[in-house]
Amino acid sequence: MDLPPDTALPAHRGRPLQTEFNDGRDYPRLGSFSFRRGTLTDNQEHTWEENWPHLGRVLDENPVTASDQVIDLDSWFGRTGHPTIVEIGSGTGTSTAAMAPLETDHNIIAVEIYRPGLAKLLGAVVRGGITNVRMVKGDGVEVLQRMFAPDTLDGVRIFFPDPWPKARHHKRRIIQSGTLHLIASRLKPGGILHVATDHADYAEWIDELVTVEDDLEYLGWPEDRDTTVPVLTDRQIITKFEGKGLDKDHVIREYLWRRR
Template identity: 40%
Template sequence: MPDATAAPDATAPASTRRGGGRFPDGPAADPAGSREEHRIRSFHARRGRITHAQAAAIERHWGAWGVELDGRPLDLAALFGSAEMPVVLEIGFGMGDATAHMAAADPGTGILAVDVHTPGQGNLLALADRAGLTNVRVANGDAIVLLRDMLAPGSLAGLRVYFPDPWPKAKHAKRRLIQPSFLALVTPLLRPGAVVHCATDWEPYAEQMLEVLSAAPGLVNAHPAEGFAPRPDFRPLTKFERQGLDKGHVVRDLLFTRV
């Protein structure tokens, strides 16, 4: 696979360089150097405990399959080695099991999978290696930096956000990812016909998603009569979904198309 990252700038602050600590050539703790931002984040960067297999996958594959969200423009054709391959962005892939499943089922589509959880990054790299997948790239850092600074208009064939943190307390609802400001960044990056697919098992968040997506210029609901969509066959059950179902939660899918 092509190298997805440029050589680090030796003059850059240490926080923006790749790796450090256990993974000197792996995912950086803060690839964008926070970019002097003070906005509310919808995530917390987590290193967490990592298995030997996950660590080995990072050490072996990060240089070729890893992407640092450092704010520099990203050429998706070069990243995936094809100008013809449509690329779908997935934000928050957890441990990567569902991502790997979807990549294996649709090898003609590239998946740019973003997360900040080091064990999950290592696990997805290990799954991709084990399955011989050539259409997955693992991105580390803040997805907002990617959307705002790194992607060209009309460059994405879709967006997937499955079971994002629901921030259930009312005072924390402003931290939820699916907001009008988020969609204002996303929509121009989607080509006509691109699909925005969200899923959640938290009913208040599902209602918010439906309201925000329905009001977003350039997006139309694929299931306008029902509002919510049945789970499409291509989305496998995730760990978080099973946990929600075990608790009696109702899982909602939302499918919107870029016009």
Template identity: 40%
Template sequence: MSPSPVPPVAPVQSFKLRRGRMGVVRQEALAEHLGRYEVRADTDLDPVALFGNDHPVVLEIGSGMGDATLAMALAAPEVNVVAAEVHTPGIGALLQGVVEHGVTNVRLLEADGRTFLTERVAPGSLAGVRVYFPDPWPKARHHKRRLVGPDFVALVADRLAPGGLLHCATDWEPYAEQMVEVVAANPAFTLDPDRSRPAWRPLTRFERRGLALGHVVNDVLARRTATPRP
């Protein structure tokens, strides 16, 4: 695969590695079932080989504990989802749900989704990219670590098919403003002015905690245009 040229994504880690415990059931799920549902980080994304069909594919970067991922996959079985998460407990939790519900349209990538998007996804091959509640890196000196910046948006634009959707959500309002600014500045996207949560995106566990603390949640949605805006 030879991805088309896009501005390089800065090699800065945009997430914090956190330790977490896993129960026996999730450990057993990983041991017994991960091989069936795993996306290899060192292999180019081949949707037909991976899912056995040619349905549209969405990449979710940072699926967390996977509760929203699982709910959306169950609600839209005609959409294939690659869920990327760096924390093993989250992979275990989602895998447990996938197995218990007999979900066939989810595959799991235990790796940095941005790196996978850069190196292993062909241009114009995705129907969507989801980034829900990425680390906001609130301190000014850490803003360079935020995932959703100009280079990332340009990368997503290259990997999305025309009509594909970039969907970000955050409960950190300054980050939401940055997301809106960088997406609006990219002529490949048409930005939806409505920042409310669409009915088809379920609440996440992290989101519920933020709302309980009085945080305001913004959903930033942008559609990949067939012809870039002038």
């Protein structure tokens, strides 16, 4: 059954909504697997209950009520005129919390599906007194589609996404023609998409898609990033998955696009 682009399919227990875009592009699809579950410590639960209401949001998976979730960025961060970067798949947030103090003039929104990972990031934000980080619990594609208005983001980061190495799982990879189109629509003109991977096969996959989206100018990985890219790209912090890749002598590939 064909549905309008912004109509949600019914929610399935244990996994987030998957919007039916019907625009002829490829979007990541979720299979019939269960998400990892994890419990929080008593201290994490306390921190969550006390701080999540003002630092976090949860994607509404109810197709009846999920239509009006667009975030008022200035209101949420309590300031105006600051560039906003969305990080898709923040994991436990170690690198997010470490990088945020290096870019205090930016609003950072970490998007992650797993509550235990967000709880660790929330704890680091609270303990470190970090004021420029907010969090969203939900599937990254759905969050971009439902919670951010077009032309509002200055940057999107996807660092070391799940490579889904088996061929039959490639359709679950987040880097797809449809995702690139969606990201382009949420970026402001001149906004930057930054992707990093240490998985050789995934890099080959991305190589095939670097020019698939007309609204994104592929920059490669230019040396003069200070003048060509108005978003912090010199990642001084090694992420958990990047560290594992470096331990295995993997080559880190980085990709930059700019919204035309």
